[in-house]
Amino acid sequence: xxxxxxxxxxxxxLRISITDRCNLRCIYCMPEEGVCQLSHDEILSYEQxxxxxxxxxxxxxxxxxxxxxxxxxxxxxxxxxKAINQIEGIxxxxxxxxxxxxxxxxxxxxxxxxxxxxVSLDTTNEExxxxxxxxxxxxxxxxxLRKAADxxxxxxxxxxxxxxxxxxxxxxxxELAKDxxxxxxxxxxxxxxxxxxxxxxxxxxxxxRIEAKYGSLTPYDKQLGNGPCVYYxxxxxxxxxxxxxALSHKFCxxxxxxxxxADGMLKTCLQYDAGCNLKAMxxxxxxxxxxxxxIRQTILQKPLSHxxxxxxxxxxxxxxxxxxxGG
Numbered sequence: 001x002x003x004x005x006x007x008x009x010x011x012x013x014l015r016i017s018i019t020d021r022c023n024l025r026c027i028y029c030m031p032e033e034g035v036c037q038l039s040h041d042e043i044l045s046y047e048q049x050x051x052x053x054x055x056x057x058x059x060x061x062x063x064x065x066x067x068x069x070x071x072x073x074x075x076x077x078x079x080x081x082k083a084i085n086q087i088e089g090i091x092x093x094x095x096x097x098x099x100x101x102x103x104x105x106x107x108x109x110x111x112x113x114x115x116x117x118x119v120s121l122d123t124t125n126e127e128x129x130x131x132x133x134x135x136x137x138x139x140x141x142x143x144x145l146r147k148a149a150d151x152x153x154x155x156x157x158x159x160x161x162x163x164x165x166x167x168x169x170x171x172x173x174x175e176l177a178k179d180x181x182x183x184x185x186x187x188x189x190x191x192x193x194x195x196x197x198x199x200x201x202x203x204x205x206x207x208x209r210i211e212a213k214y215g216s217l218t219p220y221d222k223q224l225g226n227g228p229c230v231y232y233x234x235x236x237x238x239x240x241x242x243x244x245x246a247l248s249h250k251f252c253x254x255x256x257x258x259x260x261x262a263d264g265m266l267k268t269c270l271q272y273d274a275g276c277n278l279k280a281m282x283x284x285x286x287x288x289x290x291x292x293x294x295i296r297q298t299i300l301q302k303p304l305s306h307x308x309x310x311x312x313x314x315x316x317x318x319x320x321x322x323x324x325x326g327g
Contacts (some may be wrong), residue, residue, distance in 0.1 A: 003060040005302040013063040013226050013257040014056050018077060020262045022070040024098050025134040028198055032134055043262045046080045048282050055291055057089035063226045064093045072101040078108040085113035099141035106148060116154035119145055123169035149180040156183045163199040167209055177239025185229050185242035203245040217241060252305035268302035
């Protein structure tokens with residue numbers, strides 16, 4: 001079964017934020033003092049998440065990404081992942097994490113059935129890392145990355161390049177792909193929340209810097225994940241270099257994903273706050289038929305594209321920060 005939106009895009013990928021809490025305070029994601037956190041009663045219970053995953057699977061969703069906040073700070077998250085992985089129709093479950101807790105959770109995550117882990121890391125330099133995250137931990141994350149790369153997992157780094165960053169920040173990340181199958185992906189800064197006050201670097205700007213040091217980036221035409229990343233190879237490197245350029249290389253026409261926030265909102269586009277409060281429906285005792293109908297209708301209304309490039313005011317634009325939406 002396929003679930004299509006109004007523009008005949010197949011929606012088969014659900015990103016689930018299981019918490020709005022995080023053990024870092026990245027400058028483009030969360031203020032230094034943090035944000036007002038949701039109470040336990042305000043977020044989806046694991047039972048509710050499993051229920052929703054079963055409904056989405058009935059509609060054709062077969063790929064799940066577990067995100068946060070930082071998903072590994074939520075107690076027993078590996079048990080949830082294992083339960084999701086056993087749902088009929090779900091054939092791929094992955095995780096995005098900042099990596100601070102990855103080493104201690106790695107064996108549990110593999111046992112739970114994840115196939116891939118994306119680790120958010122913008123630099124290997126401890127001082128630069130602290131400026132971005134407001135905490136120390138770069139060495140701890142790098143150790144976890146290398147440990148994960150020696151397992152069966154598909155290991156990727158998610159880096160958000162900011163204007164003004166040292167070229168060495170980018171090069172140090174790329175070096176991690178030299179001798180291990182670690183794929184380094186550069187993600188253009190999204191103008192959401194605190195990201196609106198910062199300036200990112202485009203794919204073109206990064207490509208020029210990378211090729212000036214390492215030589216030509218050769219397109220890699222094989223699939224390495226569920227999303228829109230475009231990958232390249234560098235001579236002599238085991239890992240690939242990727243770009244997710246949602247602004248300079250808009251890929252909305254191929255979008256196959258929707259998001260479920262920690263408080264149960266089904267979001268169909270990162271930019272807009274439109275969606276459906278699935279937690280409210282569950283709490284109200286709505287039947288599965290009502291839930292399925294609401295999900296179908298919400299996805300049918302998925303916007304054609306984002307308009308981050310437009311300066312026009314729009315009352316429907318998302319006002320929450322990335323940690324509250326789900327990375």
